[in-house]
Amino acid sequence: MNTEKLTERQEEALRRLADLAVKLHENGVIDLLEQLSELSPKAISYLAEPRILKIGANISFILHILEVINPTIFSVMMNNFIEALSKEMTPEQMMNPPRATIGKIIKYMRDPDVQRALAMIFIFLKAFGASINTSAEQFKRMMDMMEKQFTKMKEERAKRGIPIKEK
Amino acid sequence: MGTRVLILGGGSGGLVTANALYHIFKNKSVKPDITLIDKNKYHEFMPSYPWVALGYRDPEEIRRPLSLLKRKGIRYVNAVIENIDPDKQTVKTSEDTFEYDFLVVSLGAELNIEGIEHYKEEAHHPWSMQGAMNLRRALKEFKGGKILIGVQGMYYRCPPAPFEIAGQLDFMLRAKGIRDNTDITIFHITPGPLSNMGPAISTVIAEILNNKGVKFVGNFEFDRISPQEKKVYAKDGRSLPYDLLIMPPAHKPNSVVMNSPLSNGKDFPVVDPETFRHVKYSNVFIIGDIVNPAINLPPAGVVAHFQAEFVANQIAVEIIGGYIGESFTPVAMCIMDFGDDAVLPMCEFTKVYKDLSGPPTCGVLGRGKEIRLVKEAFEAMWFANYLTK
Numbered sequence: 001m002n003t004e005k006l007t008e009r010q011e012e013a014l015r016r017l018a019d020l021a022v023k024l025h026e027n028g029v030i031d032l033l034e035q036l037s038e039l040s041p042k043a044i045s046y047l048a049e050p051r052i053l054k055i056g057a058n059i060s061f062i063l064h065i066l067e068v069i070n071p072t073i074f075s076v077m078m079n080n081f082i083e084a085l086s087k088e089m090t091p092e093q094m095m096n097p098p099r100a101t102i103g104k105i106i107k108y109m110r111d112p113d114v115q116r117a118l119a120m121i122f123i124f125l126k127a128f129g130a131s132i133n134t135s136a137e138q139f140k141r142m143m144d145m146m147e148k149q150f151t152k153m154k155e156e157r158a159k160r161g162i163p164i165k166e167k
Numbered sequence: 168m169g170t171r172v173l174i175l176g177g178g179s180g181g182l183v184t185a186n187a188l189y190h191i192f193k194n195k196s197v198k199p200d201i202t203l204i205d206k207n208k209y210h211e212f213m214p215s216y217p218w219v220a221l222g223y224r225d226p227e228e229i230r231r232p233l234s235l236l237k238r239k240g241i242r243y244v245n246a247v248i249e250n251i252d253p254d255k256q257t258v259k260t261s262e263d264t265f266e267y268d269f270l271v272v273s274l275g276a277e278l279n280i281e282g283i284e285h286y287k288e289e290a291h292h293p294w295s296m297q298g299a300m301n302l303r304r305a306l307k308e309f310k311g312g313k314i315l316i317g318v319q320g321m322y323y324r325c326p327p328a329p330f331e332i333a334g335q336l337d338f339m340l341r342a343k344g345i346r347d348n349t350d351i352t353i354f355h356i357t358p359g360p361l362s363n364m365g366p367a368i369s370t371v372i373a374e375i376l377n378n379k380g381v382k383f384v385g386n387f388e389f390d391r392i393s394p395q396e397k398k399v400y401a402k403d404g405r406s407l408p409y410d411l412l413i414m415p416p417a418h419k420p421n422s423v424v425m426n427s428p429l430s431n432g433k434d435f436p437v438v439d440p441e442t443f444r445h446v447k448y449s450n451v452f453i454i455g456d457i458v459n460p461a462i463n464l465p466p467a468g469v470v471a472h473f474q475a476e477f478v479a480n481q482i483a484v485e486i487i488g489g490y491i492g493e494s495f496t497p498v499a500m501c502i503m504d505f506g507d508d509a510v511l512p513m514c515e516f517t518k519v520y521k522d523l524s525g526p527p528t529c530g531v532l533g534r535g536k537e538i539r540l541v542k543e544a545f546e547a548m549w550f551a552n553y554l555t556k
Contacts, residue, residue, distance in 0.1 A: 041190055042554045043480055045493050049540065050528070051514040053498060055365075057513060057530025078490060138366035139526065146525040153463055153523055 170199040170486050173258060173267035175248055176232045177205030178213075180273030180455035180471035182553050187479035189239045191492060199269075199486055202242040204260055205233055210554055211296055212546055213468060214502070217328065220293035220302040221335050229546070230296075231554040238555065248274070251427040253448040269450050269482050272429070272436075273475065274421035276324060276456040276466060283319055284415030285392040290414045293332065294324055305411060306336075311345040312410030315399060317354035319389040324456060324466050327512070329353055330360055330372055331503045332413060337379040338506020349459035351380070354387035354399065354407055361512075365529045368512045375505055418466070420457045429453065435461035440520065442481060443474055443495075452478045463520050469499050497521075500532070502542035509538035 006014070024030045046052075098104065108114045172188060174181045187205050192198045209230040218224040236243045246262035251272070258265045278295060280287050293299035314336060316329050333353050340346040353376070357363050360372040360383050376383055388402040398406040399414075420435055421426075429436040429445055438453050439445045440462040445451040455471035464470050473496050480492035497516040503509060514529040533541070 037188075040548070041186060042364070042493075045473065045496070047472065048496055048498050048500065050496060050498055050517065051515045053500070053515065053532065054530065056532045060532050060534070064531075086191065135366070138370075141358065142362065142365050142526055145358070146519070149363075149463075150523045150525070156461070157523075 168200065171266060171268045172199045172201050172271065172482060173265055173269070174201065174203040174271045174273065175205075175251075175258065176273035176275060176455070177203055177207060177210050177243075177277050178273060178455065178471070179468035180275075180475045181205065181271065181473035182210055182233075183472050184271050184273065184454075184479050185236060185241045185492070186239070186553050187476045188482065189241060191479060191483045191490065192486075195487065197249075197486060198240075198480070200242070201240070202265060202398070203233065203236060204245060204246055204248060204258070205246045206245070208232055208234070208245055212549060214325070216293045216296065216299045217332050217335055217504070219296065219299035220306070221339055222303055222334070226300070228298055231550055231556075233554070235554045235556065248423050250450055251423060251429060252444070253428055253451055256450070267450075270448075270452070271475075271478055271482075272424060272425055272451065272453045272457065273455045273471060274457055276326070277421055278323075279409045279417040279419045283392065285394045286414070286416060288390050289394050290411065290412045290416070291398065292415050294328070294415045302413065306339070306500040309345075309411055311348035312350075313408050314349060314351045314411045314413065315354070315407055315409035316351070316413045317399060318356060318415055319385065319417055321356060322418050322460050322466065324418065325501070326363075326463055326465055326467065327361060327372075327501050327503050328363070328415070329413070330357070330376065330480060330507065331505060333381045334375060334379060334503070334505025334508065336506075337381060346380075350382070352382040352384060352407060354384040354389070354401070356386070356388055358385040359383070360385075364512065364514050367524050368510075368514070368529050368531060370419070371510055371512075371531055371534065372503075375508055375510070378508075379505070418456070424453070424457055438462065443478055444481075450482070454478060463523060464497060464516060467499055467501065469501065470497070473498070493518075502545065504542055506537050507536055508534070509536055509542070510534050511538050511541060 020032070100108075174184050181203055185201055186198060188201050192342040211226075211230040215224050219226060233243045233245070237266040244260065244262055244265075246260035248258060248260050250259040251261070251270075253270070256267055256270070258267065260271070278292075283290075291298065291302040291305055293302050296352045314333075316333050316336075318329060328424050331351065331353050337346065337351055340349050340351075342501060353360070359369045360376060362369045362385070373383065384405075384407060387405065387407075390400045390402045392399055392412070393406075396406075396408075397410065398408050399412065400406045420430075423430060424430055424436055429448070430453065435458055436453050437456055438444060438461075439446055443452050443458070444452050445453060454474035455468075456466040459470055461467050473493075476493035477495035480490060480494075483492060498513060499516070500511065500513045502511050511532040511534070512529065513532050514527045516527050518524050519527050
């Protein structure tokens with residue numbers, strides 16, 4: 001900006017900025033900003049607390065799940081599910097809930113809608129079981145790798161007199 | 168004369184220590200004399216080196232003169248450190264000899280370009296400003312072929328960098344229209360990409376690399392470069408071809424420290440992992456890449472940053488008589504920019520670092536190309552906070 005000769009628009013902008021500064025000053029906003037600016041260098045350390053980071057990572061993962069779900073499929077399925085549920089779950093049923101006797105369970109099991117729902121639950125259980133297995137393998141691989149590192153590190157620390165805290 | 172605090176190194180650790188002390192004592196009646204010595208005139212924001220190589224940043228955009236520290240009353244001396252004498256409490260430099268009451272050593276790792284045979288002629292590395300600019304020139308001439316990115320061991324600055332560079336290159340080469348005739352391969356000593364950070368991070372990085380068509384070759388223990396064959400060999404005999412090789416150079420702890428009584432000449436200096444004080448010289452603190460691999464912490468700026476704040480707190484306690492500031496949190500975060508995708512992983516190393524047991528608690532704080540904005544905001548905040556104009 002040429003400070004020797006200000007244009008009319010620049011002068012106007014600076015005048016408005018000065019008026020705004022006076023208002024902020026009188027309302028204590030500048031004072032507050034000054035105090036808050038002192039916190040800025042500390043912010044990184046405080047936000048990097050393990051507790052905050054874990055919360056952040058978990059929120060991020062939940063958001064990721066929401067990102068992965070196809071909204072078209074999800075909304076169509078949920079709308080139809082809610083509609084079906086509202087037909088089946090009537091106030092009369094709530095007041096006089098049916099009992100699942102052996103005979104009724106057998107009858108339900110013959111219902112194609114219940115069969116489809118059960119099949120979906122079994123598909124879910126199958127995937128869940130497989131994921132437990134894969135996770136266990138992944139953790140084991142990581143722990144084996146780390147254990148090798150730790151053994152080396154412990155030997156090194158013992159040799160050089162670096163303290164190791166007992167677990 | 169106030170208590171003399173001498174800080175060696177103007178990288179992340181040294182810069183944060185100096186600033187943390189400035190903030191602690193700014194409004195106090197007692198003030199220490201803070202001096203920071205560095206052979207470089209500029210502090211460079213190292214996480215942005217890959218952006219320099221890929222042309223997203225120019226060198227001037229990611230560095231600021233260390234002389235700006237003078238505005239905070241911190242004395243900055245541009246000198247080469249020649250000798251550290253912890254018995255006499257002096258540091259000899261190319262400019263003068265300095266006495267201290269507290270010494271903070273944050274001299275980092277040195278790049279050992281000559282450490283690997285044929286490395287200098289064959290490999291590129293955006294692990295320094297010069298290396299980043301050389302890679303930029305090479306990429307301008309690159310017309311397609313085999314790009315090989317890998318590491319020579321576990322000790323190199325910023326462990327996620329090779330993966331980030333691979334992702335950025337994929338993006339750039341697609342923009343250039345030569346991705347289809349280019350193979351990008353990463354080799355690494357770990358079995359999977361960042362697998363030492365656990366499956367939560369490793370699977371995300373593997374998925375990104377897979378989506379980008381970047382191949383990963385794990386358990387590849389680097390042995391040698393063969394310039395005649397244009398191949399890199401592993402110790403088990405496997406080999407990988409290259410037209411363009413990108414590799415961090417061998418890193419070694421700072422030689423002045425290694426040749427001082429702070430070390431035995433061949434190993435990392437010995438510090439108490441709880442305080443980062445030297446085990447023999449308790450008024451000497453050693454932080455950052457020069458010591459972290461020895462205490463099971465990753466060689467990354469973020470770790471040096473948190474160590475620096477804790478060290479400043481300890482010095483304040485000794486000068487003031489009591490102070491409650493920052494504790495040390497063994498966490499690491501890093502924004503990995505893959506060009507059109509980005510990840511913000513985090514790891515907490517409390518168990519790993521304190522008990523030598525695992526696993527670290529790791530997770531992903533965010534994913535998506537918008538994460539690049541976080542990196543840009545952090546870069547801006549870094550300079551605004553620590554080297555205020």
